Amino acid sequence: MTGSGTVTVLFxxxxxxxxxxxxxxxxxxxxxxLAQIQQQVLRHAGGLQPLQSLLLWAVNNQYALPATTxxxxxxxxxxxxxxxx
Amino acid sequence: xxxxxLTDQPLDYTAITESVRDPAAGAVVLFLGTVxxxxxxxxxxxxxxxxxxEMAESSLKQLADEASARFPIVKTAIVHRLGVLQLSDxxxxxxxxxxxxAQAFTAGQxxxxxxxxxxxxxxxxxxxxxxxxxxxxxxxxDSAAGQSEAT
Numbered sequence: 001m002t003g004s005g006t007v008t009v010l011f012x013x014x015x016x017x018x019x020x021x022x023x024x025x026x027x028x029x030x031x032x033x034l035a036q037i038q039q040q041v042l043r044h045a046g047g048l049q050p051l052q053s054l055l056l057w058a059v060n061n062q063y064a065l066p067a068t069t070x071x072x073x074x075x076x077x078x079x080x081x082x083x084x085x
Numbered sequence: 086x087x088x089x090x091l092t093d094q095p096l097d098y099t100a101i102t103e104s105v106r107d108p109a110a111g112a113v114v115l116f117l118g119t120v121x122x123x124x125x126x127x128x129x130x131x132x133x134x135x136x137x138x139e140m141a142e143s144s145l146k147q148l149a150d151e152a153s154a155r156f157p158i159v160k161t162a163i164v165h166r167l168g169v170l171q172l173s174d175x176x177x178x179x180x181x182x183x184x185x186x187a188q189a190f191t192a193g194q195x196x197x198x199x200x201x202x203x204x205x206x207x208x209x210x211x212x213x214x215x216x217x218x219x220x221x222x223x224x225x226x227d228s229a230a231g232q233s234e235a236t
Contacts, residue, residue: 084206
């Protein structure tokens with residue numbers, strides 16, 4: 001069913017400023033882990049590297065851990081600690 | 086169903102409060118988060134809020150569901166404003182109704198504290214000296230006066 005395709009990566013707030021873009025499309029072979037996506041993102045958007053230890057990640061609108069599975073069609077989000085309220 | 090809403094418009098906190106009144110409730114607590122002028126000696130000119138809307142909405146729904154599992158809540162409403170806000174504007178309104186008053190205070194406190202930890206919304210401070218900074222807990226902890234009261 002799955003095959004190669006792309007994963008959409010969204011950036012918000014200070015992460016968007018540091019990445020220099022609001023969105024990336026990453027080609028992925030099939031199922032990968034969020035950790036693999038994170039490595040690709042940090043290579044594509046080197047400006048994020050100084051923020052690396054702060055960044056929070058979500059897959060399909062849920063906070064996710066590095067071991068979380070990501071597949072083509074999924075939406076990953078990358079952002080700094082939240083400050084609403 | 087809890088009232089959950091993100092909006093660019095000023096919050097109608099009277100309507101938000103009315104939405105949680107119910108014959109089963111003996112108490113309604115309304116919390117308003119408002120734009121403060123001075124934080125750790127720095128003067129705010131205005132603020133901007135940005136959200137990851139889709140996740141923020143689902144995250145607020147989860148928050149309301151979790152609060153209902155923890156506390157005897159009759160009704161909940163959570164509304165957060167986005168975009169540009171001026172001093173004293175209302176950024177967030179949380180209204181909760183419960184059978185008795187202590188539960189309403191506890192549930193309201195839990196909701197705002199947990200919202201601030203989890204929901205993907207960010208605040209950008211525009212200071213009177215021209216600086217513009219995204220706020221997050223690390224920047225706040227770095228400030229002289231700070232900690233959680235500063236956010």
